[in-house]
Amino acid sequence: MLDANLTQQLKGYLANIREPIELVASLGDDAKSRELGELLGEIAALSDKIAVIRADDDKRRPSFMIRRAGTDIGVRFAGIPMGHEFTSLVLALLQVGGHPSKAAQELIEQVKNLDGDYEFETYFSLSCQNCPDVVQALNLMAVLNPRIKHTAIDGALFQEEVDGRKVMAVPTVFLNGEQFASGRMELEQIVARLDSGAEKRAAEKLAQKDPFDVLVVGGGPAGAAAAIYAARKGIRVGVAAERFGGQVLDTMGIENFISVPYTEGPKLAAHLEQHVKENGVDIMNLQRAEKLVPASREGGLHELVLANGASLKARTIILTTGARWRQMNVPGEDEYRNKGVAYCPHCDGPLFKGKRVAVIGGGNSGVEAAIDLAGIVAHVTLIEFDSQLRADAVLQRKLASLPNVKILTSSMTTRVNGDGTKVTGLTYKDRVSGAEHDIELEGIFVQIGLVPNTEWMKDAVALTPRGEIVIDARGETSQPGIFAAGDATTVPYKQIVIAMGAGSTAALSAFDYLIRLPAEELVEAA
Missing domain, CATH: 3.40.30.80 (Glutaredoxin)
Incomplete structure (x- = not known):
């Protein structure tokens, strides 16, 4: 073998x-x-x-x-x-x-x-x-x-x-x-x-840390790049991440990372973490941020409050919290999560061998998921809200060639149906006729894009109506000394290589901000 x-x-x-x-x-x-x-x-x-x-x-x-x-x-x-x-x-x-x-x-x-x-x-x-x-x-x-x-x-x-x-x-x-x-x-x-005592001990340890020159919040590609660029300036840098690697960990094949023809998400995440560690960055993994308190005056210390009760302080902060899978927000979705409602076709697809499933979303992610699943399951129904699929033409042609796939456009999922323990089907509305239809199936794979992880910072920095952090060309937010990069921001394209570049920009901007602070401000902050 x-x-x-x-x-x-x-x-x-x-x-x-x-x-x-x-x-x-x-x-x-x-x-x-x-x-x-x-x-x-x-x-x-x-x-x-x-x-x-x-x-x-x-x-x-x-x-x-x-x-x-x-x-x-x-x-x-x-x-x-x-x-x-x-x-x-x-x-x-x-x-x-x-x-x-x-x-x-x-x-x-x-x-x-x-x-x-x-x-x-x-x-x-x-x-x-x-x-x-x-x-x-x-x-x-x-x-x-x-x-x-x-x-x-x-x-x-x-x-x-x-x-x-x-x-x-x-x-x-x-x-x-x-x-x-x-x-x-x-x-x-x-x-x-x-x-049971681990969280309390971890909080006590974090609370004793001295202020950072740069504190990066989030450990995805943007956060890793920001940490590395900042640390190479010889300043004190920390990374607080809910899970180092972020959304990359849920990515199967990566074929557009320049100079690397093919890699996989977990492998790239491991390399990012190793590179960050080699630059002496203090990585605080498995830490969920709950509140951001900007400094009361320029040059003061910003405060990051964590879910375990600990607080970290820093002269500058770089927000790289990324995004997560967008939910349908329909009745039954939360109830049947991991009981038939799934978000990772690569991970969970083999469990539905020989069964009937639906894929929600007609973009590249949705069509790719439907193509992958068609080789495993008995039948795939792809449901798209718009009047036409939005995926690349080459993917649409491949999808159309598969005999066990049905495509429904101008359709909106309105309910996930189940028997109390698992998914049994879904209800969708035909947006043209207004009629509702039921489909019997065992699995639903949701592939309708991403939502930024920014809810907890809405009172600290300016956000768009979609929840994206508003930044300028230098990665600066509405608060002096607070920067942001990656998928959580207003950057128009959500790509790994773009997030890395944006993280590097934010780090250089943070360093530039620090060196331009009056000396007395730095002394008082310390």
Whole structure:
């Protein structure tokens, strides 16, 4: 199953294994079990510290456990962890084999000290770019703490189980048999939910920080660029982000990032974070901003109030809070979120194999989603509010060639229908005739654009009626010393490369603002 290049890379990684490990397999007579058996054999052949054991002791087949020999330390995969999960497999092999994690030592100790018995199960899909973060975090926890167990399950391979547990989005995590979380989570977030005192300790630590020269709010491409450009000026820079990487983490393929023919969102986000760290920036991840208090006078300190109660102060602030998926705002949408209403076709599409779904939105994102889903599901209905699709012509031609796609224009979704546990259909209104129609289906993928993450700053800086931060050519907002960049602003095109340029502009403007402040203002602010 592994090509020559992948085999060579894996052999190099496995040289870092310190402790002997066993691949304990539970296989059936099906094709997927034969594939998994072949994969495990190929992996074992690459290291004399790896042995394959056929045990058939797990109810899920095909599945296997990676176990440190002579111990009960290990993690389990149900399915074949290729695609986006191949990295999770490699890390699990290394960590069970004694190779140390790169996680912060403080966080590692926090995991080791968790008191309780935790059995996690994570449902993933091989096309989900957010799933590996969750799988890898829980795998590491299982390696660090013997009272934590984790099984990562390919939802597409265990469809009956997925249907029985009503899993309609990935990643979905169960803890001790009850649903624990759905969606992308990082190790810090998971630990914080289990450790009741973590948030309070984090708030106390943040509150003790000295004022920053530049505080960037948001960790997407604009925020990363702003942090790097500011830090290279030799000043004190911090980044407070709800999730570093932002909307990029939810992006599958990126083919228009100049000089990089192809990359994927999570990979780009990881490179951005590494670059920011290399410039000595204080990254405060998983911090949600709730209020911005501008300085009372020019040259004074601005204050950022966080959801955990802590406050950060800075001489200048750069707002790069980005945007999120726009919702339909119709009855039933919130009720059935992750129960059939989804926003990521790449992530959740495989869970709807052989089912009927709708895609809401006829722009590039909507049409691309419909094309992708048509290869997986039984039927796709694309619903567009306008009288015609707005996607590129080449995408429209591809969509029109697909036999299992129906296109409805001049149509407005008015209600999501369900049976209390999952989506059963939707109601839409024909905008020409005024008639309402019901469609029976199991999934609804919403692809109608983005809305800026600016609600919490409406009393601090000027916003447009759409909620975008008003900026000038230098990235300055209506408040002296506060700048902004990226998708949350009035910049006309929401693109990664444009956000990076805007972030750089805002950082240079912030530095220019600082050096032009009278010396006495800087002294008083300090």
